[in-house]
Amino acid sequence: MTSVLTDARRGHSGLFGFAVAMAVLAPVLAVLAVVDDRLVLGAPLWLKPLKFALSFVAYSAALAWLLAQLRDRALQITGWVIVIASAIEMAIITGQAAVGERSHFNEDDGFGAMLFSIMGATIVVLWLATLAIALRFLREPGRDRVTGTAVKLGLVVALIGMLEGFAMIQIGGHAVVVPDGGPGLPLVGWSTTGGDLRIAHFVGMHALQGLPLLAAGLAVLSRSGSGLGARFDEATRLQVVWIAAAAWAGSIALFAYQDLRAQPLFSPDAVTLA
Secondary structure, eight states: OHHHHHHHHHHOHHHHHHHHHHHHHHHHHHHHHHHOOOEETTEETTHHHHHHHHHHHHHHHHHHHHHHTSSSOOOHHHHHHHHHHHHHHHHHHHHHHHTTOOOTTOOSSHHHHHHHHHHHHHHHHHHHHHHHHHHHHHHOOOSSHHHHHHHHHHHHHHHHHHHHHHHHHHHTSSEESSOTTSSBOTTTOOBSSSEETHHHHHHHHTHHHHHHHHHHHHHHHHTTOSGGGGGOOHHHHHHHHHHHHHHHHHHHHHHHHHHHTTOOTTOOOHHHHO
8 A cells, every 4th residue: 555655656646646635635524424404406515525525535636646557657737627617616516515505517606607607628638648548558568568558558548438428518518417406326326217428427527546456456466376366367367357347338338228218327227127
């Protein structure tokens, strides 16, 4: 764990620092979510800032660690662009919560619409910056073949998942058929009465952490040298990573298909199940 944190700090101090800041902010937001009983669209006022803070911890820390895997110190400006865009988005989400307003899809007044337009711009910036990092890694040989492949595939799958954000902007909300703010699952708030595009978005984005973690776990298993670990040579570990990436991408497509057909996560029809 110490080596991972050291790599992240070395990879990009700004991204690492932003991840630490969000990790410090998250408990504060969690307390506010408990003590402040105000609601926005039926959900606790501070729940959205809390979820975004936790998401930015994972996203920023993962990118900082990824940049440390490059052979040369690179993409530092890109990293700072991500920090600035993320900070702007988080400031708007938290600021709107503080005044009891929703941040996303807010067309109630000119100021709220302007802030949401700014957030839309930050989403574009974050996607393009992540794409720049992915393109660099696709050209990078990598220090370790399995980990390098997991990083590249994780970035590609995460970019696909992030595209769901643009779909939500296009339809003007995250719920399909039903209005935003209806009955939802605990904590995540995903709709239990209709489709919810946030599911595919969430699953896709976390390939950025999941696939490299899978590669690391397989490496630890292979080093045991006995039992099941003896079977996980480099070629086998590479195959497992490719299969996991294909399954991950397939799950994004499946969830998006289910969401767009207005089916709640735990209420798929026969076609979705098939």
